[in-house]
Amino acid sequence: MKLAILGAGAVGRSVAELAGEYGHEVAALADSTSAAVDPGGIDVERALAEKAQTGRVGAAAPEDALGTEYDALVEATPTTLGDAQPGFGHVRTALERDRNVVLANKGPVAERYDELRELERESAGSVRFEATVGGAIPVLSTIESYDPATITAARGVLNGTANFVLSRMAAEGLGYEHVLAEAQDLGVAEADPSFDVDGTDAALKCVILANVLGTGNYSLADAEVEGIDELPGSALELAAEDGRTIRLIGEATPEGVRVGPRLVPENGTLAVTGTRNIVQLETEHAGRLNLSGRGAGGPETATAVLADVNRLE
Amino acid sequence: MSDDASGGELRAHTVRLELVDEPGELLNALEPIADNGGNLLSIFHERGSLTPRGHIPVEVDLECLPHQLDAIVADLRESGVNVIRAGTERYGEEVTVLLVGHVVETDFSETLSTIESDAAASVVDVSLSAPNGTSDVSSARLRLATEPGKTGEVTEAVREVAERKDLQVVEPLTELEGSA
Known part of the structure; x- marks a missing residue:
């Protein structure tokens, strides 16, 4: 072509x-x-x-x-x-x-x-x-081949920058600003990372998922969005004490689109580390499907x- | 209900066990309850379903005094029964949330009592972390117990009070745990 x-x-x-x-x-x-x-x-x-x-x-x-x-x-x-x-x-x-x-x-x-x-x-x-x-994760083509009508919900970690920041904060006990600066040095975060850390980027992806799964007509304005830019290291410490961690989770469900920091089991499927992304599809007849891989990069x-x-x- | 000089009140508890699929195992698991003065309320024996290790999950509801529960659990473990959870059944479900922001300065105790009164929840455990002092941004982890099926109401109540006090809530993604 x-x-x-x-x-x-x-x-x-x-x-x-x-x-x-x-x-x-x-x-x-x-x-x-x-x-x-x-x-x-x-x-x-x-x-x-x-x-x-x-x-x-x-x-x-x-x-x-x-x-x-x-x-x-x-x-x-x-x-x-x-x-x-x-x-x-x-x-x-x-x-x-x-x-x-x-x-x-x-x-x-x-x-x-x-x-x-x-x-x-x-x-x-x-x-x-x-x-x-x-x-690189084949999310939409999987939904397409399964038939969107048989997928009841999608959720996951859809922003590698935010995930890098959260996993580094949790692993090293470092503060948000410190880790973000480090991410920028590594090229993991852009010079202006606001869309990544305020949840906008993940929300756009969830809106797209909602459009594909549902009847369309969603836009960013319909999403409930919270970022990770206000989270102190102490929040991650408290989560860790309890066997949990925090991830920026996006959800596209029949109830709508929601993105925000959530508590997830520390060793659970959604607690991917670094810049890795993961999408979970809830299927009607085949349980849960986990798709993970690199979510960004040229x-x-x-x-x-x-x-x-x-x-x- | 009866009072007891040794402290605490008679309460209903759910004890979750895993039993090996062998004759006599269930009886073996029930003996420590009676021996320690517990009052057996019900047994839910999920014979059809197996845990990944091939054990049978059993849920036992019983009524006893707090110190009796400890003795029951200890005896169960001693007799080789795998105790998965022993909790207070009055509040069958628990939800853990984080509050982030000026948690202390916004009257933390009022925050907790509002959650308890608005959502019929009970604050089981609180951890506060304020590494830069209580006047700076800090975090609190709340373990809230509520009746089965009411966790949605509890998180809703937490969200409301947090919004009023300009705190950020980190909610759990609970519905995900378990099935895979």
Whole structure:
């Protein structure tokens, strides 16, 4: 397939780099200010080298990437809230041109799910978004193959940064600020980690899960969200004394979407450590299903994007 | 109910045991109860279900004085019976929550009494950790006992009082434990 990749951050870059390995061609790669476009296939290595050197991936404008010939648009621009722009507009343009869309950007599926599905119904193209929930973990495709109607609830640890902070605080008895600074040094936390630690990122993923499991129509505004940014080390100590620990748990149940720090058994399934993510699916006929793995990262998320691309064929 | 000079009041307790599937095991487990003055109320013998180790879970409800319960549990263990839990049955379920914030300065004792009165819960255990002094942010762990099926009401009451006092609640994800 011919791919047009919007967004040249960790995910967009990795998709471009790995596309060839999966048998796909990159017709365009764009960041926020520039694009490399060639319907016959761009030279990914050169475009990325140019970005590293000049800050631009190519001579073309970003809109040119959206206008060129491709089979699937990979939307990997940063997630935005509210109207989810410009990501949503990119998806609309591609669908109106009867192209397929693969999202790594959570905004359009979390904030405007129903509109997105409506656009998809009118288009010959389809929309996939495995990469938006749980990074490399095949959460949405599992739900799809089981049939969403047979899954009664989903919950889990959906933010690696928050999980890293909590597991480090618990293991070392360190304070929140100290561990967060350490996470930033390690590249586990971004310079501005607010979406990770205030629960927004996990909530977006749970909203997407709720949309897929239910009748849609959820957005971030419907979620009850609490973060871990106010938790002192003493809370983790008290939890540990009792054989428990604290994890930022997201839930998508028939009662709604809820994200917040919760007490879980210290050695329980949900108490994953480090940046690992886990999703538990409650199935109607097959008990509980635990899916865990790497929930973020360029190559990890790109793997989910390219798995989606393969499913389009 | 009767009072006893040796202290405490007569209460109902649930003792959860695991028995080896052999003849006489149940009787063996019941003897220490009678021997120590306990009054057997009911036995729930789940013969059909087995624990992962192949034992049979048995729940015994009995009435006795606090010191008698200790003796019963000790004797049961001595006779090789696996005692999983011995608690106060009046409050069959327990829920543990954390409160985080200015726990002490916002009248901790009023917080506890509000939870007890609003939710028909009983505060079984409290641990407070205030490493930077009681005027700074601190954490408290509350173990609350309530009647079976009422844990939702208890967490709701905790949430209400916490909201009023601007404290953060860390609730347990209890419904997850067990089945896998």
